[in-house]
Amino acid sequence: MEGAEQKRIKQSDINRITVKDIAIEAGVSVSTVSRALANDPVIAKETRERITMKAKEMGYRPNFFARGLIRQRSGVVALFVNNITNPFYPEVLVKLSRRLQKMKLHTMIFTSDDGVEDSVPALQEINPDVAILLAATMKADYLQEFNDSNTPIILFNRYVAGARASAICCDNIGGGQLVAERLAESGRRHLAFIEGLATASTNADRLTGYLEGIDASGLPDPVIHSGGDFSYETGYDGMQALFARDQRIDAVFCANDIIAVGASDCIRRELGLRIPEDIAIVGFDDIALASWPSHDLTTVRQPMDDMIECVITEILRFQQNRSAVPKQYFMPGELIIRGSAKLASGRVNE
Amino acid sequence: MEGAEQKRIKQSDINRITVKDIAIEAGVSVSTVSRALANDPVIAKETRERITMKAKEMGYRPNFFARGLIRQRSGVVALFVNNITNPFYPEVLVKLSRRLQKMKLHTMIFTSDDGVEDSVPALQEINPDVAILLAATMKADYLQEFNDSNTPIILFNRYVAGARASAICCDNIGGGQLVAERLAESGRRHLAFIEGLATASTNADRLTGYLEGIDASGLPDPVIHSGGDFSYETGYDGMQALFARDQRIDAVFCANDIIAVGASDCIRRELGLRIPEDIAIVGFDDIALASWPSHDLTTVRQPMDDMIECVITEILRFQQNRSAVPKQYFMPGELIIRGSAKLASGRVNE
DNA sequence: CTGAAAGCGCTTACAG
DNA sequence: CTGAAAGCGCTTACAG
Numbered sequence: 032m033e034g035a036e037q038k039r040i041k042q043s044d045i046n047r048i049t050v051k052d053i054a055i056e057a058g059v060s061v062s063t064v065s066r067a068l069a070n071d072p073v074i075a076k077e078t079r080e081r082i083t084m085k086a087k088e089m090g091y092r093p094n095f096f097a098r099g100l101i102r103q104r105s106g107v108v109a110l111f112v113n114n115i116t117n118p119f120y121p122e123v124l125v126k127l128s129r130r131l132q133k134m135k136l137h138t139m140i141f142t143s144d145d146g147v148e149d150s151v152p153a154l155q156e157i158n159p160d161v162a163i164l165l166a167a168t169m170k171a172d173y174l175q176e177f178n179d180s181n182t183p184i185i186l187f188n189r190y191v192a193g194a195r196a197s198a199i200c201c202d203n204i205g206g207g208q209l210v211a212e213r214l215a216e217s218g219r220r221h222l223a224f225i226e227g228l229a230t231a232s233t234n235a236d237r238l239t240g241y242l243e244g245i246d247a248s249g250l251p252d253p254v255i256h257s258g259g260d261f262s263y264e265t266g267y268d269g270m271q272a273l274f275a276r277d278q279r280i281d282a283v284f285c286a287n288d289i290i291a292v293g294a295s296d297c298i299r300r301e302l303g304l305r306i307p308e309d310i311a312i313v314g315f316d317d318i319a320l321a322s323w324p325s326h327d328l329t330t331v332r333q334p335m336d337d338m339i340e341c342v343i344t345e346i347l348r349f350q351q352n353r354s355a356v357p358k359q360y361f362m363p364g365e366l367i368i369r370g371s372a373k374l375a376s377g378r379v380n381e
Numbered sequence: 382m383e384g385a386e387q388k389r390i391k392q393s394d395i396n397r398i399t400v401k402d403i404a405i406e407a408g409v410s411v412s413t414v415s416r417a418l419a420n421d422p423v424i425a426k427e428t429r430e431r432i433t434m435k436a437k438e439m440g441y442r443p444n445f446f447a448r449g450l451i452r453q454r455s456g457v458v459a460l461f462v463n464n465i466t467n468p469f470y471p472e473v474l475v476k477l478s479r480r481l482q483k484m485k486l487h488t489m490i491f492t493s494d495d496g497v498e499d500s501v502p503a504l505q506e507i508n509p510d511v512a513i514l515l516a517a518t519m520k521a522d523y524l525q526e527f528n529d530s531n532t533p534i535i536l537f538n539r540y541v542a543g544a545r546a547s548a549i550c551c552d553n554i555g556g557g558q559l560v561a562e563r564l565a566e567s568g569r570r571h572l573a574f575i576e577g578l579a580t581a582s583t584n585a586d587r588l589t590g591y592l593e594g595i596d597a598s599g600l601p602d603p604v605i606h607s608g609g610d611f612s613y614e615t616g617y618d619g620m621q622a623l624f625a626r627d628q629r630i631d632a633v634f635c636a637n638d639i640i641a642v643g644a645s646d647c648i649r650r651e652l653g654l655r656i657p658e659d660i661a662i663v664g665f666d667d668i669a670l671a672s673w674p675s676h677d678l679t680t681v682r683q684p685m686d687d688m689i690e691c692v693i694t695e696i697l698r699f700q701q702n703r704s705a706v707p708k709q710y711f712m713p714g715e716l717i718i719r720g721s722a723k724l725a726s727g728r729v730n731e
Numbered sequence: 732c733t734g735a736a737a738g739c740g741c742t743t744a745c746a747g
Numbered sequence: 748c749t750g751a752a753a754g755c756g757c758t759t760a761c762a763g
Contacts, residue, residue: 100739411750
């Protein structure tokens, strides 16, 4: 066997470098190594630098488990996800975990269909710095179980009244209002709404804002298709049901973009009508496909990056004080006008 | 303050239950508690049951960090993700992490734009049981760095020749062949291909199979649009470029579904042509939107569930033996025929 | 400025 | 069948 080959084999089988190895190598105690690597100014600058160099040379990496055991902070963020059919969530997930990675935090994913019962034990085992619920459809009841685990909670894109949890949301009420105003201004008269999951705060707030905006504009009450979920099928079937109830409908606001795409497809394929000439369609989220020519969907863009920064702020707050008082944030969305809701009756838009 | 309120406050401030607490409560040593909870048959059945009950009563949860420190296995799976614009990946991510959760494994997410340099240190800190690369676009060079960290690697939907890593892929070559055969059978004569990322094995293999199938069918060589990525824009622009080069093209196979949707939109909006009457379109993946009426996309469905099970098999293998020899799996995809590639020239399909 | 010692919460030889 | 002891790799009072 050749030298190089042998060396490589050895390297990968060798045990990880520990503070002890560095201590021996640098001729100091492990305490000094630990302090030097933490950049503790109590250690002589010269010693600190020498140890830091050595550690780097030797390829030292602190052991995650030893560190987690001794420190109070685990350095873990638990991210709960259940509904990932809406592409909005994967995007948040990736951006958020990238951001956390930069802060030297580790992201652990937990999923659950029916609830989070099996996840709460995991929380207790790991004791994360904070748990983030990235799942609009999660039942509120489980929040209590989370609270029992004594982990700070951040709800993303969801708000639960009275819960001991921070919440970071788009201003869904404001967004619904923007949509109503826009539709009223552009000459639509017979508005409708297709619900997603009725129990989700996003759904309820978007509808609330929409109703307020409609009311303020002096338009008649909208026709509401209720009792769905945030799916393409809800949009498709909901649109069909709405049209059967009232053929005068000339604008439909959908609880999110996926629903809006379903409704659009129904309008074109099933009802044989045109968008926006016959019916205007508006969604919510501004996911990637909303801007594709085949959908060209008017929608309310969620301020995703701001929302993520806000999550970071909350995490820092909870790291400083585990039982900091939870806060709620409602960040304004932006109406993005595309072809699906241009002005009615041939008038020029903008 | 009322009793109930006070109790709750106490509960959440109380320190976690440890083996020591159980030992005291049960009147045995911590060793016995540890063994009993591990269901070690050396402990008397009666003792074991009593301790297990007590632990349950007291709401004991083993400390993840203490356990990780003492055991050889971390119980962590590191999941690397970088490109999540293709909805195929989020779906895999959620299904996979759900599956891992059932196996009492924890999923940690790592992301990286430019590569994985910053992630390798994390691997060394955490020492996961296995690292899964769920990112078709990751550069091959980084695999070496991964290997240096001595963590077993599983490539999902990607294959790197000669790498010390298991790979679990759809049989992309076979899939490409299926597409070519189908298009030939249905009377298409002037085939084309739109590439995704040229360096991705998925892209290369799908093209290879396509070329083989075309060759076997005796059709002329296809026109290839090369040098893109797996994006909607690549499809849209690629289609435009293809049509400019050769107006006789009557079928386009795209490296994935997202590209296919981009190409479709270009055909309808930009070129003013019909699908499938003028041009047939075929994608790859069978993501959710492929079945939506507005796309109605013929595609090759990846055997996602089988692929995930295969990942589990590999994990178990690596858990038993960290340096088990890596294996490659190529699992057959299924051609899903939808409206975008029905028979040409008005002939009835099937 | 540095070191010896204790301890985080587990598991596992080693005795008995 | 059970317990005392050592140790995983760190951090951090407490001495000096």
